[in-house]
Each structure stands twice: as structure tokens, then as C-alpha cells.
Amino acid sequence: MEWQYIKYFLKVAEYEHMTKASQELSITQPALSRSISKLEEELRVPLFIRENKRIKLNKYGRMFREHAFSIQKEMEIAKKNIEEQLHPNQGEISIGFFHTLGINKLPSLLAGFKAKYPKTTFKLKQANKTILIDSLYNGDLDFCFTTLTGEELGRNYKSIDLWxxxxxxxxxxxxxxxxxxxxxxxxxxxxxxxxxxxxxxxxxxxxxxxxxxxxxxxxxxxxxxxxxxxxxxxxxxxxxxxxxxxxxxxxxxxxxxxxxxxxVVGVIYNQTDLVSPISQKFLNEIIRTFRSEEQL
Missing domain, CATH: 3.40.190.290 (D-Maltodextrin-Binding Protein; domain 2)
Structure with a gap:
């Protein structure tokens, strides 16, 4: 099965319209239709209900979409990991934090790290603890700054007390x-x-x-x-x-x-998934910054 088929399938499933999906993918509508047909032949089931110009997922399509999303996410992670290994001093770090942390402590931490590694980009999410923990467990965050009570840690996750x-x-x-x-x-x-x-x-x-x-x-x-x-x-x-x-x-x-x-405020991260060099360096920066503040 070609990766391209999965990418095309997800776009058609999103728009439920061949022409719109083909325009978004920058390919012709007949080429897209042939790719979807080949995917259905390979899976040996139809994935869409076709009604005139519009199409919608059938039960097999809905089932396959969940697996396709997982495959797409794994591909993105694989590409990101390879890119980060090739360029260890750059990459994207996703961070979740509570509201008052954004006043001083977090901006100061990010600015200091950016000065050392200028090609780093940050993806930030500010929310309450429940939303942040859910985002962390869903794989949307690399680091979560929050109040620690000892009840929020899941398997493979580790926390560090900061202050x-x-x-x-x-x-x-x-x-x-x-x-x-x-x-x-x-x-x-x-x-x-x-x-x-x-x-x-x-x-x-x-x-x-x-x-x-x-x-x-x-x-x-x-x-x-x-x-x-x-x-x-x-x-x-x-x-x-x-x-x-x-x-x-x-x-x-x-x-x-x-x-x-x-x-107790700390940071939570997945110690299994924290594989990129830039994420490891950021974790070390977190520890160095806040532990040194405690000693002042």
C-alpha cells in the first residue's frame, strides 16, 4: 500500500467531495479517483458511499480513517525525529502551561533557550490543568508545566518538581x-x-x-x-x-x-517519547534554570 493513497484518502474523507479534495492536493480529479479505487481494491471493500457528485464514508471507511490517522501521525513523528537527529540544535518544542506562568517565568525561560538555539520554534498552549494533561497524554505536548499532586502521572510519564x-x-x-x-x-x-x-x-x-x-x-x-x-x-x-x-x-x-x-509546580513529560536532541536540551535548561532560582 502506497503512503500517497492514505494521504489522498484522508483528504477526500475530510471534504467528502472529489473535486475539492483534488484541488487541495493539487492533482487532477481523475487521478485522485483512480488512487481511491486502487486503495479500495487493495483493501477489498468500498470505503465511500457515492451519491452523485458528493461522497461520504461508509462503515468501512470510518473504520479505516481511524487507522489512517494513526499512520499519518506516525509518519509525521518519524519525519520529525529524523529531521531532528540530522539537525540536533533545532526543532519544534510544544509546551503547555497554566495562566500565570506566562507572565514572567516561562517567557524568560524560552528567551534564554532561544538565545542559545535560535533555530528552535515553540508551540505554546495555555489552559487549565485538566486540558493540559489531556493534551500531553494525546501526544500534542512535549512538556506540561502544572501543579503537581502525584495523581496526574500516567505510564511512561515523569515529573520534576521545580518550585x-x-x-x-x-x-x-x-x-x-x-x-x-x-x-x-x-x-x-x-x-x-x-x-x-x-x-x-x-x-x-x-x-x-x-x-x-x-x-x-x-x-x-x-x-x-x-x-x-x-x-x-x-x-x-x-x-x-x-x-x-x-x-x-x-x-x-x-x-x-x-x-x-x-x-508544588513542576513539569511533566513522556520519558519514552522525549527522543529529539533539542527536547533533551530543553529539559536540561528547565532543570538548570529553576533549580538555580531555588538557590538564590
Whole structure:
């Protein structure tokens, strides 16, 4: 079976129209039709239902399409791996990260690496933890920066802790609790909490804290950006449990010894698939950069 047949099949399956597919592939429509016919002869089954000028996949076509996608992906990986071995100081690195990492830490890391290896390209994805982990396991990401809890690792995947931050009760500077010499858990019973939505790494830790409280927390808002949560707290519209926030002069973060939680941030990668020289160099750069920051 020729690889070209599979490429042609996937394009016809995408458009469900021979003429449109042939235009996209830059071949004649008769040549495309002959290729599809030869593929069907080789498989000994029809793959399409033909209705006038339009065609659509039948049950065999839908079945074959799943395998064809896998073959196409493997071909792309093979070509990429060969290219990267021939040119070890260049290549594409796909990275997933949570929102606040894009403010300073990640751009600084990428800029430093790009200065050393200028022919490197980055494919970036910013999302919550659930989406990032799914993308990593689907093979769409080489590296995933996220909150680590120990529950997210799959087979052949490895994580490296990069830094950690304690969680604090976070309130507005104008909140009544700021005047208390010592805040008790019971004082929070009538407060409204503003927190991140499910799927975010910080939310998973917040839920664990909530489980320890002797009351059911009143949640008034669930958001997607930690800056929004901090803004609502600054305006005295709720309180929350958050890691240390730098540079916000409108909030106060209070340590509650009875609720001692940390956010561990790290990177996850597939140690089996991490074969390209440039990816290995980037992993070393991650470790060197963040481990040196810890020592400052």
C-alpha cells in the first residue's frame, strides 16, 4: 500500500467531495479517483458511499480513517525525529502551561533557550490543568508545566518538581480579619469564598482545604483567572486560599498553621517519547534554570 493513497484518502474523507479534495492536493480529479479505487481494491471493500457528485464514508471507511490517522501521525513523528537527529540544535518544542506562568517565568525561560538555539520554534498552549494533561497524554505536548499532586502521572510519564509555594488565607486589606491578632478557622464560617473553577491545579488544593473545614464554605464565585480572583478579594468581595501573590498591595495573606498546604509546580513529560536532541536540551535548561532560582 502506497503512503500517497492514505494521504489522498484522508483528504477526500475530510471534504467528502472529489473535486475539492483534488484541488487541495493539487492533482487532477481523475487521478485522485483512480488512487481511491486502487486503495479500495487493495483493501477489498468500498470505503465511500457515492451519491452523485458528493461522497461520504461508509462503515468501512470510518473504520479505516481511524487507522489512517494513526499512520499519518506516525509518519509525521518519524519525519520529525529524523529531521531532528540530522539537525540536533533545532526543532519544534510544544509546551503547555497554566495562566500565570506566562507572565514572567516561562517567557524568560524560552528567551534564554532561544538565545542559545535560535533555530528552535515553540508551540505554546495555555489552559487549565485538566486540558493540559489531556493534551500531553494525546501526544500534542512535549512538556506540561502544572501543579503537581502525584495523581496526574500516567505510564511512561515523569515529573520534576521545580518550585513550591505555601497557601495562605487571602483577604482584602480592608477586611475585618486583618485586625485580628490570630485568625481562627471558625471565623471563616460566614465568609464568601471566591475560587478557581474545577480543572485548575490551585482548585484541587483548595478543595482539599475545604474538606478540612468544620463547615461548608459559601462559594460566591468560580473563575478562570487567578488575577480575577485576586481583584475580587482586593475589592473585599470575597476571600480565598491562594499561594503567595507577589506585588499585590491591596491584599493581605494570613498564615493559618492548622491548614498547612503547599502548591508544588513542576513539569511533566513522556520519558519514552522525549527522543529529539533539542527536547533533551530543553529539559536540561528547565532543570538548570529553576533549580538555580531555588538557590538564590
Amino acid at each position: 513550591e509555594k505555601n497557601f495562605f488565607l487571602t483577604v482584602s486589606n480592608h477586611h475585618k480579619l486583618t485586625s485580628s491578632p490570630e485568625v481562627s478557622i471558625e471565623e471563616l464560617a460566614n465568609e464568601e469564598f471566591v475560587i478557581l473553577k474545577q480543572g485548575y491545579g490551585i482548585r484541587s488544593i483548595t478543595d482539599k482545604i475545604f474538606e478540612e473545614l468544620p463547615f461548608k464554605p459559601k462559594i460566591s464565585f468560580e473563575g478562570e483567572e487567578i488575577d480575577t480572583i485576586a481583584g475580587l478579594i482586593s475589592s473585599n468581595l470575597g476571600i480565598s486560599f491562594l499561594p503567595k501573590l507577589e506585588g499585590n498591595k491591596y491584599i493581605k495573606q494570613i498564615d493559618l498553621p492548622s491548614l498547612h498546604y503547599k502548591r
